Amino acid sequence: MTVKKSDHMKDIHKPAERVGEDFYRVRNSYDKVVRSTHGVNCTGSCSWNIYVKNGIVTNELQAVDYPQIDHDIPNYEPRGCARGASFSWYLYSPLRVKYPYVRGRLLDLWTEAKKRFADPVAAWESIMTDESARKSFQQARGKGGLRRTDWDTALDIIAASSVYTVKKYGPDRITGFSPIPAMSQVSYAAGARFLQLIGGSCLSFYDWYCDLPAASPQIWGEQTDVCESADWYNSMYTVLMGSNVSMTRTPDAHFLAESRYKGTKVVVLSPDYSQAVKHADLWVPLKKGQDAAFWLAVNNVIINEFYNKKDTPYFREYVKKYTDLPFLVKLEASKDGFRAGRYLRASDIDALAGEENAAWKMLLMDETTGSLYSPKGTIGYRWAKEKGKWNLEDTDGIEGLERIPMLSLSDEEVILSTDGYDAGGGYAPVKRKAGAKRIKTVQGDVYVATVFDILKANLGAGADYYENSPYTPAWQQQFTGIEPETVIKVAREFAENAEKTGGRSMIIIGAGVNQWYHSDLSYRAAIMALMLTGSVGVNGGGLAHYVGQEKVAMLSSWSALAMAGDWCKPPRLQNAPSFWYIHSDQFRYEGSVFDYFAVPDKEKFKEQHSADFNAKAVRLGWLPFYPQFCGSSIDAAEEVLTEADGDKAKAMKITASKLKKGEMKFAAEDPDNPKNFPRVWYIWRGNAISSSAKGHEYFLKHILGTDHSVHAEETGFGFENIKDAKGAEGKVDLVVDLNFRMDTSAVYSDIILPAATWYEKNDLNTSDMHTFVHPLTEAVPPLWESAGDWEIFRRIAEKFSETASAHFPKPVYDLVATPLAHDSPDEIAQENVTDWKYGHEDPVPGKTMPKLTFVERDYGKIHEKYITLGKSIRENGIGAHGVSWNSGEEYDDLKKINGSRYMEGEEMADVSTALKASSAILRLAPEGNGQVSLKAFRDLEAKTGRPLAHLVEGYEEYSVSFDEITRQPRRIINSPCWSGKVGKGRAYAPFTLNVEDLVPWRTLTGRQQFYLDHEMYIQAGENLPVYKPELDMEMLGETEGGDGLVLNLLTPHGKWNIHSTYFDNERMLTLSRGGQCVWLSEKDAEKAGITDNDWLEMSNKNGNVVCRAVVSVRIPEGMCLMYHAPERTIDVPLSPSTGKRGGVHNSLSRVRLKPTLMAGGYGQFTYYFNYWGPIGVNRETFVKIRKLNEVRY
């Protein structure tokens, strides 16, 4: 041994001698730790400690003090990812918006106009009526020339433009966009409250982002309800599809990794070798967008092996009780055999036709007696006068007898014609046998079959697995590239696991599946496997959909505050996909929707274009559209009220008849009329012009009126009901952006207001990923001249009221049109689709057309209302998801907590600050207040006739205050506003309230629905989940000629950004590739002569992107990934083909709406905000890629 205890190994024991250590010790010390979080829309909802030293925020680390759910479930700590950890960079960075800014040209015009007009509204008018002045600053949008200004000037312009718009065009020409409220609920509520008070519209986000899984309302009548991530741990077989949890559910991924050591098997379905694949036991590299084919084959195996070949009691009992599989469907004769039609209802049977809501009571057959009966829990019972029969008891709702539903009929065998498509996309119906029974109805004798029998036939269950016919394991291979053995293996394991564990098989799913055109079909195919195996409504089982869905846990109180329901109802809530599809004129660039949407027979539809379907949906009360009428809604109210001598009911009739006669028109039918432009656009908490602008270049052209790269041409389609016009350019007069960073939206806006960051304001944060509520709090004051969103909109409201007083000296009426609403009796408005436009019947508000309400607006009092909680909450209570209760005591408590304000002598609760608004949300909602929850459960008890109040037992005294959640995150408690249950030791899992307490799903049958019998679904051949061909390049016609590599561009969520937030952050740019880039396979790159880090241009008819290549073996051929969403502001060169600045990922996209998602007024197909409606699909984007040899900035 030659080595001695040499110097380098000598340990030094004397700390006092090691004075050099102070260097780092002093850095680590801090003066204060403050709890906050990142109000970014990732659903993470992570509580963080913010370290402050000498008044400077130095860094952040995660809070680790979440209350433990159970000792056999891993803790929720630490929550928070690299992106969140980098947030403190923004506070003092040169990217920060420190002062108010106005577009220089506009400021010059304004200064000039103000010299001429004392009244700011007149000054604004002078600019707006001078088309060249208006155009001059519109065309400068996004091209620099911003000028610092003071708050007064900025607010003056904002107020003047808003008052001018209300007066000249009507309030519904003012719109606002802010994404996902849950992460900073008060900040969202700020702008929404202001907009709703003045009569403006709020734009949805969940559907627009294409994160809303349409299959959830279709099957469950529920927007989305999913388990908290702790419940992943309870699963014993987890399949990931379109969800890359390691990368995008960073704080939750550990539950998946940890569950594996509890013995959970993990299968990952992903076309690329995604980051999540490392957790898999098996990676199934199925072809992009082909998930439906895979799952339909899985279901084929499950039915064959677990229903046909053997009886699986757990599955059998589950589907009979909790799904519509035993419900009867009428079969319609056709030349190819029978086709499945509508559900059999009480109204079809002579003996039952006289029942209340008979058309809304679907029927079952009793296994013992063979008789037809109307089970409790169908929608007819929900909206019946007599309450208490809306539940899932195995009881006949009319005769009160115990019944057992029959799952399968075998009286006769009929030939069913079911839909299929061949590999080339051609329609190829299949004939299959199914059990049926002939019964007597009021329409005569008809065949009926159960949904189960129809499904079995449709799936081809029982056919040889290796026969190539829909939907066998062999058949799916042509679409997915996956050999049949893998499908069979996964199907068996998935079902066996569920059988052994009582349904603990789970699918974690996300944008990778949801953002395709036919995502509802893919989801339905996968959910089917969950329902067939009894895995829904069970801890550790079910569909765990995570994309964009952040749960506002205290939904009832939050909505009341945010939508100003305490002062005026109803709010104007607009589904953004329809709004932008129409207003940004993207609809004018496409032809018939059936060019790409395959249906058995398109002639069955009168409308052929999505814009015509949209117009239909608007006039029938299925979907909202603002502006609602050609012309001001205030003028309209005055006109019809005058004609009706002030009688509101009569005035509504007059309105309906004017619409029928064409004397009044819906704006959706004439969107390019200047009277119908959206005029003022408020953006806050989001990047509406870039990451949230699908068809970004169309936005630049038609909404903003500035330089754009749209190469597509308008098709000049002959619309059924939309006025022919050329798409107008520069529709919006003023874009106001509240922002803390100079992102793309800020760069393109007219006024940028400096917003406080998440470490500079008080707010609330909740999520569906966990069951805690925790705050954002002010670590340092709003820096420079910034202010929190609640304070900024308070200032805007103040200036608005002051400006409006002169123009609206007294209150006016606003005629508000809203669609038929979910969770209301509107759900049983339209048994059949009839269109008064085509003379089928008369328009009746709230029945065959939108609902109409006259809302009083006192424009001088907007500010007073904004800062005061209206007493209608005290008097009428609040509610959510069909449950409501009285809020008197909590309102009075709130006056003590927040202090009071007096309006016209009446004492009301103060909500003038974000802190007070937070307290209102916490105090009034069941999730944070045991007393309220008890009241809410009592309401649901009355509606269902089931005992439920025990679910709050032990929590009656529980209440959560802002101070408490600042000390430690607090868990929410059971609430009937949600479908899942929590409690000691229990992770939240959706639909456990339904399964365990027999509360029906909010669907037509009250059960989970395999079958959708809306007319449009039957016509489209989507009454059952089917496989439809992908929308290929030729169908879409988006790529242009010339050379280049054609690839499908996918935009999954990224690792170095949360949407565009953090993308521009120096830390994240340093750890990634330093700017926009696109991932290509090695083989594709080679074809295009591209090597790693080369510059390239991607283009299609929608626009151009210039970025770098990342060439990787991880990516399969035929597709490329540009992680959503970069910023076109960071190091983006000029496009060689246009000479203009290269665009952003959304420069290549364009929205296409699926008409079946517009259906309304029918059970779960009834509108609510972010809940139902077409989604902004964006995966079917094809681009042409060319290498760039020279780069110019």
Add this chain to the structure above:
Amino acid sequence: MDVRAQLSMVLHLDKCIGCHTCSVTCKNLWTNRKGTEYMWWNNVETRPGTGYPKNWEDQGKFRGGWEIKNGSLSLKSGSKWGILSRIFHNPDQPVMKDYYEPFTYDYANLTDAPESANQPIARAKSRITGESMNIEAGPNWDDDLGGSREYAAKDPNLTEEDRVLFGEFEKIFMMYLPRLCNHCLNPACAAACPSGSIYKRGEDGIVLNDQEKCRAWRYCVSACPYKKIYYNWDRGKSEKCIFCYPKSENGEPSACAHSCVGRIRYTGVLLYDYDRLIQVLEAPEETLVEALKSCILDPSDPEVKRHAKKAGIEPDWIQAAENSPVYAFVKEFGLALPLHPEFRTFPMVFYVPSLSPVLRKAETDMTMENFRIPVKYLASVFTAGNEAAVEDTLKKLLGIRSYMRGKELADKELMEKGISLSGWNGRELEKAYRLTSLTNFTGRFVIPKTRRENGSSYEMQGAEGFLDHGKNKR
């Protein structure tokens, strides 16, 4: 027996999601200032890959670590006397292209740009020259197999055969390797320092570079085979991961471990025998993992306790060593392995190797032969080529999974399989399971506080924290 205490860390790579939260929280706290831009005291590498700085494992190039030369252990970069003789010329030093040119952006332009024909942008600019630049490299350039042909395919741990297979989409694999200073028992950096500025703390084994003594010779940079010490060009001092001693002294985990959202990191005390260490420093390569482990003492052994006490180790440290999750992973279960033990620095950061999906289609039952990550690869990274040692840990991981699945499903066969794969009994399997999946913050980080009370504490109580406190203290 010369017992010493060492703060040590285990990283469970099967749980690592490659999110880099560790890197960012570390950077915010320690290297967010001039001269440290390119320093990533903690970084995360995608494997296969070439790491950061590029090709750091290639000691043929960088000459880091130790070698057995003429039968005895010597620094690869040469003896300290040799170093002193060429003190102004160090050819083994990594240069900027081995790291990257740090960059930022002209962010202010987005606000200040005058009106022009095109949309303004924030152009990339060099943090070195201040000029606009073309970004060609970064500290994590090959993240998630980006540029795989240039980086992943050149991973020195791949066999020639794997290198070829790796190019086939269906056969690829990927794992993450977070790295920090290993606070080695035989630190090459300290041995190479001409100023004697680098030292290993007696009470916890943390290796530090005295920021007052450092004379910027930079021999530590080349001597460290892990390239985990960096030169601060602004202050003229070398800096490295300090295991967040200002936190650990107070019983708190380091920023990287605290923030590890995959919950892959465990921190605790190991007691080791310095006498034994001296004996095994020159052990044959294939036995190095065992040699290293043989230095680690069983803290529950009364004999060890007695010697520990004699060596001045505080009772609460001995107790912490008994509860140490690191001890459990490294010694008790033998699941954690050192990184490149062949560098012979006796690193004190350990890794549980990662499982991976099976290669064969239609197969979800994992058997080791089917794993995507070749055992050879893992052995090259963690066991100086000893494949049996890697197989042993993978089998145990599979054993835990099989046993627990059997338990949940009441399937005796699976439970038996777990027992035979791991060689453990049910109680041991459950303990390993709970340690892997259920251990919360306080269980993952068992860090005894440093004892600072002494004769002058009474005076120091009021003076602690004043800027001149150090002066008075002396």
